[in-house]
Amino acid sequence: MFLSSLIGVFVFGWILYRLTVQLLNWFSIARKISKFPGRKGYPILGNTLEFLGNPEEIFNAVRENVREYFSIGTFRAWLFVFPTIWVHDPEDIEKLMGGVANNEKSILYNTMRPWLGNGLLTSSGQHWHSRRKMLTSTFHFSILQQFLNIFNRESRHMVEIIENHLNEETNILPIVSNFTLESICETSMGVRLSSMKDADEYRNSIHDMGYIVFDRITRSWKLAEYIFFFTRDYWRQKRIIDILHNFSNKVIEKRKLQSERYFENENTNTTIAKRKQVALLDMLLLAQKQGEDIDDNGIREEVDTFMFEGHDTTAVCISFTLLLLANNQKCQENIYEEILSVFGEDDRQPTNNDLQELKYMERCIKESLRLYPSVPLISRKVSEDIPTKNGYVIPKGCSAIICIYDMHRKPDLYPEPLKFDPDRFLQENCLDRHPYAYIPFSAGPRNCIGQKFAMMEVKCVLTEIFRRYVIQPVDKIEDISCSIDMVIRTKNPMRMKFIRR
Numbered sequence: 001m002f003l004s005s006l007i008g009v010f011v012f013g014w015i016l017y018r019l020t021v022q023l024l025n026w027f028s029i030a031r032k033i034s035k036f037p038g039r040k041g042y043p044i045l046g047n048t049l050e051f052l053g054n055p056e057e058i059f060n061a062v063r064e065n066v067r068e069y070f071s072i073g074t075f076r077a078w079l080f081v082f083p084t085i086w087v088h089d090p091e092d093i094e095k096l097m098g099g100v101a102n103n104e105k106s107i108l109y110n111t112m113r114p115w116l117g118n119g120l121l122t123s124s125g126q127h128w129h130s131r132r133k134m135l136t137s138t139f140h141f142s143i144l145q146q147f148l149n150i151f152n153r154e155s156r157h158m159v160e161i162i163e164n165h166l167n168e169e170t171n172i173l174p175i176v177s178n179f180t181l182e183s184i185c186e187t188s189m190g191v192r193l194s195s196m197k198d199a200d201e202y203r204n205s206i207h208d209m210g211y212i213v214f215d216r217i218t219r220s221w222k223l224a225e226y227i228f229f230f231t232r233d234y235w236r237q238k239r240i241i242d243i244l245h246n247f248s249n250k251v252i253e254k255r256k257l258q259s260e261r262y263f264e265n266e267n268t269n270t271t272i273a274k275r276k277q278v279a280l281l282d283m284l285l286l287a288q289k290q291g292e293d294i295d296d297n298g299i300r301e302e303v304d305t306f307m308f309e310g311h312d313t314t315a316v317c318i319s320f321t322l323l324l325l326a327n328n329q330k331c332q333e334n335i336y337e338e339i340l341s342v343f344g345e346d347d348r349q350p351t352n353n354d355l356q357e358l359k360y361m362e363r364c365i366k367e368s369l370r371l372y373p374s375v376p377l378i379s380r381k382v383s384e385d386i387p388t389k390n391g392y393v394i395p396k397g398c399s400a401i402i403c404i405y406d407m408h409r410k411p412d413l414y415p416e417p418l419k420f421d422p423d424r425f426l427q428e429n430c431l432d433r434h435p436y437a438y439i440p441f442s443a444g445p446r447n448c449i450g451q452k453f454a455m456m457e458v459k460c461v462l463t464e465i466f467r468r469y470v471i472q473p474v475d476k477i478e479d480i481s482c483s484i485d486m487v488i489r490t491k492n493p494m495r496m497k498f499i500r501r
């Protein structure tokens with residue numbers, strides 16, 4: 001009896017101690033971030049109400065906030081009780097992301113953990129480091145080379161769909177999204193989504209999960225797990241995640257059985273290389289077989305992470321590039337000329353060497369990602385005090401939000417920022433630019449592991465489109481209103497007309 005009371009007192013005391021430490025820490029951060037400029041918030045809710053509304057209103061609210069503090073480079077906002085500093089100056093961003101010190105993701109990424117677990121996007125510390133090392137080899141050039149067949153086949157399939165919409169107003173995003181989802185599913189898991197009977201349920205669940213994640217970030221009281229637990233979305237999320245995990249588990253099990261046969265040979269590397277169609281999943285299974293620190297759960301986390309990071313990001317990049325080129329006929333013609341110079345009249349599918357030569361096209365993609373970076377905001381947990389260029393100190397313990405979209409439109413970094421000008425990315429024009437002034441794929445050690453993959457995929461699809469069609473605009477680019485969920489979007493459908501050359 002005495003012993004159990006003693007344990008009870010000890011446990012209670014320990015909890016009280018932890019709560020006090022956390023509270024004192026919170027007050028200390030609150031005091032420090034109050035020195036930053038920022039709009040006045042409400043008690044407890046902070047600035048949350050400013051970021052409520054439909055996705056277009058939220059997008060605009062963020063813009064208004066950032067513009068107000070453009071010249072300072074940073075400002076503070078309270079998302080419910082969570083302190084955040086928003087950063088849009090390349091020097092400050094470099095301090096944040098240049099090394100490994102702040103490579104832990106902020107509380108906003110907790111919303112993705114139920115689905116992605118401790119996958120590459122959401123993990124931190126040593127776990128992230130060893131996974132990153134392992135996964136970097138799965139994105140090796142020779143593996144990407146194999147994916148080219150898939151990109152080429154799916155690009156051809158996509159233009160067959162466009163053929164059914166010639167000369168009419170076409171909303172491009174759903175067509176492109178299908179293309180990128182098919183491509184990422186086959187390259188990461190080795191299966192054709194369209195051939196699976198539960199494909200629609202899986203596709204819809206990815207979409208629904210994105211909605212819940214975004215909703216939790218904007219209604220930031222739902223970031224607190226103990227509040228989210230009492231919402232309807234918590235239970236909805238549980239059902240969605242069951243569907244997503246069951247799908248990946250099923251595919252992984254099937255692939256594992258097939259792979260056993262390939263692994264029988266001692267020299268598994270050679271066997272993998274000889275395999276007709278390699279998937280990122282095969283590389284992870286091989287790593288597991290070779291004793292790397294990854295179990296079945298870890299493999300699923302990474303496959304889910306590729307599915308999440310690798311389809312919407314690329315789909316909006318392709319769609320915005322088409323929209324911008326529809327509005328810039330001269331650039332479109334330059335791309336066509338370049339395609340002719342590489343392929344002539346030949347309709348053959350691009351090789352990697354061909355893609356390397358499409359340098360003007362690459363500049364157009366880069367300029368499109370400057371104006372419409374697929375991921376307009378990213379975030380980090382700050383692990384050490386960071387002095388900013390303008391004399392403030394971002395305190396350890398708060399979340400930093402990196403405003404990629406707004407930085408890419410700063411006139412001091414990009415004169416006439418709204419003008420679509422691919423030549424900004426000519427080598428000679430990049431020399432004087434700060435290395436952190438252009439970061440559509442993030443930057444530093446935690447940059448996007450899939451950027452070469454993405455560039456290859458985008459170039460394949462643009463080649464197939466522009467060698468066949470001229471794209472005419474339906475809406476002027478200046479009339480397009482953006483909105484946001486997990487990626488940047490447009491308020492209205494992204495309409496354009498495809499005319500056969």
Ligand code: HEM
Nearest residue numbers: 120121309310313314317374375378441442448449450454
């Ligand atoms: C145009 C296409 C893409 C863009 C603009 C893009 C952008 C980004 C950005 C901004 C990040 C940093 C995210 C953060 O810190 O929160 C990121 C990370 C990541 N991306 Fe991409 N991405 C693209 C395509 C892809 C593709 C195709 C894949 C996979 C095949 C991929 C896989 C990843 C992964 C796994 C991470 C996490 C890396 C880490 O934390 O170590 N991305 N991407």
